Amino acid sequence: MSHTELDLTNKLQPKFFAEHQYAYYKALEDKHTTIEITDDDPLGTRMILNMGPQHPATHGVLRVLTELKGERIVKNKLDIGYLHRGVEKIAENKTYQEFMPYTDRMDYLSPYSNNVALCTAVEKIAEIEVPERAQYIRMINCELARISAHLLWLGTMVMDAGAISFFIWTFREREKIYSLFDEVAGHRFTVSHSRIGGVASDYTPKALDEIRTFISEFPNELRDWNKLLNKNRIFIDRNAGVGVVTHQDAIALGMSGANIRATGIAYDIRRFAPYLRYADVDFEVPTRLEGDNLARYYVRMEEMGQSVRIINQCLERLKPGPIRTDNAKKTYPSKDEVYYSMEGLIHDFMMTDTGVCPPAGRETYHAIEAPKGELGYYIQSDGTGHPWRMKIKTPSFSNLQGLEHMLDGCMLADTVVVIGGVDPVMGEADK
Amino acid sequence: MPSTTQLAVLDELKATFAASVLEVTEHVGDVFVLVSRDTIIPVLTHLKETHRFIYLADLFGVDRFTAVDRFEVVYNLVSLATGTRLFVKTRVPEDEPVLPTAIGIWSGANWNEREVYDMFGIRFEGHPDPRRIFMPEDFEYFPLRKEFPLLGIPGSIELPNTTPDPENT
Numbered sequence: 364m365s366h367t368e369l370d371l372t373n374k375l376q377p378k379f380f381a382e383h384q385y386a387y388y389k390a391l392e393d394k395h396t397t398i399e400i401t402d403d404d405p406l407g408t409r410m411i412l413n414m415g416p417q418h419p420a421t422h423g424v425l426r427v428l429t430e431l432k433g434e435r436i437v438k439n440k441l442d443i444g445y446l447h448r449g450v451e452k453i454a455e456n457k458t459y460q461e462f463m464p465y466t467d468r469m470d471y472l473s474p475y476s477n478n479v480a481l482c483t484a485v486e487k488i489a490e491i492e493v494p495e496r497a498q499y500i501r502m503i504n505c506e507l508a509r510i511s512a513h514l515l516w517l518g519t520m521v522m523d524a525g526a527i528s529f530f531i532w533t534f535r536e537r538e539k540i541y542s543l544f545d546e547v548a549g550h551r552f553t554v555s556h557s558r559i560g561g562v563a564s565d566y567t568p569k570a571l572d573e574i575r576t577f578i579s580e581f582p583n584e585l586r587d588w589n590k591l592l593n594k595n596r597i598f599i600d601r602n603a604g605v606g607v608v609t610h611q612d613a614i615a616l617g618m619s620g621a622n623i624r625a626t627g628i629a630y631d632i633r634r635f636a637p638y639l640r641y642a643d644v645d646f647e648v649p650t651r652l653e654g655d656n657l658a659r660y661y662v663r664m665e666e667m668g669q670s671v672r673i674i675n676q677c678l679e680r681l682k683p684g685p686i687r688t689d690n691a692k693k694t695y696p697s698k699d700e701v702y703y704s705m706e707g708l709i710h711d712f713m714m715t716d717t718g719v720c721p722p723a724g725r726e727t728y729h730a731i732e733a734p735k736g737e738l739g740y741y742i743q744s745d746g747t748g749h750p751w752r753m754k755i756k757t758p759s760f761s762n763l764q765g766l767e768h769m770l771d772g773c774m775l776a777d778t779v780v781v782i783g784g785v786d787p788v789m790g791e792a793d794k
Numbered sequence: 795m796p797s798t799t800q801l802a803v804l805d806e807l808k809a810t811f812a813a814s815v816l817e818v819t820e821h822v823g824d825v826f827v828l829v830s831r832d833t834i835i836p837v838l839t840h841l842k843e844t845h846r847f848i849y850l851a852d853l854f855g856v857d858r859f860t861a862v863d864r865f866e867v868v869y870n871l872v873s874l875a876t877g878t879r880l881f882v883k884t885r886v887p888e889d890e891p892v893l894p895t896a897i898g899i900w901s902g903a904n905w906n907e908r909e910v911y912d913m914f915g916i917r918f919e920g921h922p923d924p925r926r927i928f929m930p931e932d933f934e935y936f937p938l939r940k941e942f943p944l945l946g947i948p949g950s951i952e953l954p955n956t957t958p959d960p961e962n963t
Contacts, residue, residue, distance in 0.1 A: 443928070444926075444928035451913075452937055456944050487822055490822065612901075614848055617852075618902075726824070726826065727823075739852065741854065743856060751856075754856075760905065761902060761905075764902055764905045794928070
């Protein structure tokens with residue numbers, strides 16, 4: 364075999380998205396973009412390092428391109444869009460209820476919050492009343508989803524900081540919430556339980572028992588974890604003063620959720636514009652002033668405690684009653700009606716075929732406090748059952764922009780900890 | 795109904811920018827102010843400086859699919875001091891979809907404007923980094939425009955080969 368046959372030049376050329384890569388690197392070297400490579404580097408200590416999109420510590424398909432000087436990040440760029448599925452386009456071609464299961468796949472760590480965010484937005488634009496019991500069921504499940512999302516954040520963030528076994532302990536608790544959702548909604552992960560005008564099914568007595576058991580046991584776990592981490596020298600050294608963002612920058616960058624509350628801004632939609640029955644329950648909005656990774660840790664840990672407090676109050680207020688609005692023009696009729704009456708069957712068919720039709724030309728925005736921050740749905744209706752435009756304001760998108768800001772000047776080794784602390788979900792950032 | 799704070803802001807805005815506030819609409823408590831394109835930056839600056847709308851929650855585009863002023867860009871503003879939300883809209887024509895950037899007012903507008911460009915093709919003058927954010931850089935279309943088909947355009951994105959390369963098997 365001769366040498367000419369072994370020529371691999373063509374095979375080594377990147378075929379996949381060649382232009383994309385080229386444009387990206389060109390942008391880095393282009394004087395008109397924000398990164399400028401200077402020539403005054405005689406020792407060659409500067410380099411450009413790519414991390415991701417397939418990297419275990421980026422929590423999804425996040426790509427971080429860093430310009431390093433020694434071990435310090437001089438400038439970095441985040442590249443997102445690897446999980447872009449065009450859900451806003453899909454939403455324009457579906458009825459509101461049909462689109463609801465897609466929201467599970469947005470922030471896939473807290474599907475219930477996403478369901479509720481869409482349903483409350485549609486209820487606002489179509490002016491649908493929701494029965495009290497359904498609202499409390501939604502609140503309990505949303506708070507459980509918040510605990511579950513924070514548990515994943517806690518496990519992975521502590522693992523990024525070097526403690527492996529901790530991840531197993533948080534996942535054990537998360538597993539309990541999954542089994543609980545299995546009993547409540549019939550699915551462990553992508554629950555799709557909320558409906559426009561209410562929820563799909565009521566709690567079974569077993570589900571209520573499981574929630575009560577979980578809520579009574581969980582604070583003990585939380586206390587143990589606090590004991591383990593709050594005075595842990597390694598954990599604190601790894602997190603304190605890392606990934607600092609000032610409250611001015613956090614506001615200017617539009618960060619939300621625990622990331623903005625860790626800078627001292629008590630911006631929580633549950634307080635700012637109460638939805639469901641959050642105005643009736645007693646809870647605190649935990650804040651910290653430092654704005655570093657440790658502050659974000661404390662805020663989320665306290666939030667889990669507050670969630671338990673909210674769930675306890677909701678369970679007390681949970682009165683028997685309907686779980687969905689009894690208006691067949693606006694919500695799905697109950698299965699009893701569908702199976703035993705002609706009108707019920709027709710209404711069920713109409714709801715599936717056409718769905719809820721908000722008045723033409725109406726546009727509204729409704730936001731909820733998802734575990735990651737402000738999750739809002741802007742809906743513009745043209746009078747049909749499909750939205751003319753649905754814009755989803757996702758917290759991770761804004762938080763990632765803050766991440767780009769706070770990574771500048773960090774040590775490279777802190778990158779993974781800071782990503783873990785900001786807690787982005789690429790499914791919702793990329794839409 | 796709009797809150798009293800929102801009404802006060804609107805009255806003041808109408809008095810200061812009489813010529814540029816084109817329309818005020820209200821739907822289920824949300825207030826939308828339509829502002830002419832050439833005065834959008836002064837209006838937004840004024841809202842931030844005078845009425846403390848220091849938080850830009852969101853910025854997005856809408857394709858109205860009309861002959862005149864086809865695209866709409868909506869700024870979702872929040873005042874943390876008064877707890878008010880206000881939406882400011884402006885419209886741009888299809889043949890010249892250009893707006894001045896709002897990065898000077900809120901630095902967080904950066905990625906949102908890139909997203910609007912990526913999805914609708916609206917360019918933001920003065921943007922420091924006007925690249926696409928979700929789609930690949932060599933993608934030729936703007937997916938959220940109404941004429942873009944739901945199933946996409948075949949061949950517009952180079953996908954990895956699913957059949958094994960015969961030379962390597």
